[in-house]
Amino acid sequence: MNQELDILIKDGLILTLEPEAAPIARGYVAISGGIIIGVGSMSDLKEEVRAKKTISADASLVMPGLVNAHTHSPMTVFRGLADDLPLDTWLNEHIFPAEAAHVNEELVYWGTKLAAAEMLLSGTTCVVDGYFLEDHAARAFHEAGLRAVLGQGVIDFPAPGVPDPSKNVAAAREFIERWQGVSDLLTPSVFCHSPYTCSSSTLVSSKELARETGVFLQIHLAETVNEVQQMKSENGLTPTRYLDSLGLLDESTLAVHCIHLDDEEMDLLAERNVPIVVCPESNMKLASGLARLPDMLQRGMRVALGTDGAASNNDLNLFGEIRSAALMHKAASKDPTTLPAAQILMAAVSGGARALNLAGQTGTLTTGCEADIILLDLNHPNLKPMYNPFSHLVYAVSGHEVSTVLVGGKILVENGRLSTMNLDEIMERVRKIAKRVKT
Ligand SMILES: [Zn+2]
Incomplete structure (x- = not known):
């Protein structure tokens, strides 16, 4: 570290989230060219080190940014529009009609801006979106x-922007071609809504497109009992076995929810190295069930957490998701030792990055990784005293303690304020769009 650094974060409580790594009580993170080039104790930092910008983390906890591996960002506009309903009723009688009537370029853009603001301000630096x-x-x-993996939606109904469903895979191809290589932070993908809203030929063509272009295929899978029954009666197979019969299950198919799986299906997903995204709060709110996260982790499966869209959560705060995951599995197993704090935190952050094939880039504070870093202000009553930072990050943090956020070494939140977006303008735009939705 002889050269002048771009950013030096100093005097912070550092959690690298590397396996077995202990917290560093008073440490530093050195950043140059958007990359972490050093992490350690202040006592090991040479006095002559200079930086263009120094961030004092004196009363802060410094950790990798969170990974929200499944959401539908524009749905922030539908937050609170319809609650307390079963998924089928919620989707068919409220969400699909609202989308058909109101989703346009303006709603998607401003709804996503609102989502991006909400996620950054609660510590998410990497997101997987599909819409x-x-x-x-x-x-x-x-x-x-x-940092975002973005999926153009594919569904066999007329959809916003794709009124003719026979062109849905072609639209996904055009999206991928437009966005591949535009930015190091953005990765395009294909997002098939589900096995029950896409025909077998749509599913197979989408997967062929994903393989050909080297991108993820995202898909909701085994979310409800109804889905399993419908797929069994139509195809004689459960949704998971059906996707396998079509050759869709591999290390680049991001399977979201995966609640209704038998042991054999779970073994199959593990064997195919399918990355799974579990969305605890959305699943609880829609009473879809409980994905067997502890069993998945025990099998060594790659699992990430996601919020799902704001219409079924109803926020995009990944800290809430981490806490919910820990609590619901303790309650379900009647065993308080299930998913201890450090395990669920590591699973969500470094495990989330691994599920997205981003280990070594994000998810840990490691030399050579992208500088995707968050600082939490520890001067909040809910964080006093502190014996164990892992415990606080899972059981006590609300997300509003996030004060500073860096993605790829760029400061996007400083002192609790967004630096790349005008939040007042975003909220006003969304308020106006929501007025049309409500009438
Ligand atoms: Zn979803």
Whole structure:
């Protein structure tokens, strides 16, 4: 570290989230060219080190940014529109009609801006999104500066931006071609809504497109009992076995929810190295069930956490998701030792990055990784006293303690304020769009 650094974060309580790594009580993180080039104790930092910008983390905890591996960002506009309903009723009688009537480029763009603001301010630096008119979500994320995997929605119904379903896979191809290589932070993908809303030929063509272009295929899988029954009666197979019969299950198919799986299906997903995204709060709110996260982790499966969209959560705060995951599995197993704090935190952050094939880039504070870093202000009553930072991050933090956020070494939040977005303007735009939705 002889050269002048771009950013030096100093005097902080550092959690690298590397396996078995102990917290560093008073440490530093050195950043140059958007990359972490050193992490350690202040006592090991040479006095002559200079930086263009120094961030004092004196009363702060410094850790990797959070990974939200599943959401539909524009749905922030539908937050609280319809609650307390079963998924089928919620989707068919409320969400699908609202989307058909109101989703346009403006809604997708401003809804995504609001989502990006909410996620950054609660510590998420990497997100996986899937929706329609995804170009406008991509534009919003590009301007906001988050790291994002973005999926153009594919469904066998007329959809916003793709009124003719026979063109849905072609639209996904155009999206991928437009966004591949645009930014180091953005990765396009294909987002098939589900096995029950896409035909077998749509599913197979989407996977072929994903393989050909080297991107993820995202898909909701085994979310409800109804889905399993419907797929069994139509195809004679459960949704998971059905996707396997079509050759869709591999290390680049991001399977979201995975609640209704038998042991054999779980073994199959593990054998195929399928990355799984579990969305505890959305699953609880829609009473879809409980994905067997502890069993998945025990099998060594790659698992990430996601919030799902704001219409079924109803926030995009990943700290809430981490806490919910820990608590619900303790309650379900009647065993308080299930998913201890350090395990669920590591699973969500460094494990989340691994599920997205981003280990070595994000998810840990490691020399050579991208500088995706958050600082939490520890001067809050809910964080006093502190014996164990892992415990606080899972059981006591609300997310509002996040004071500073860096993605790729760029400061996107400083002293609790967004530096790349005008939050007042975003909220006003969304308020106006919501007025049309409500009438
Ligand atoms: Zn979803």
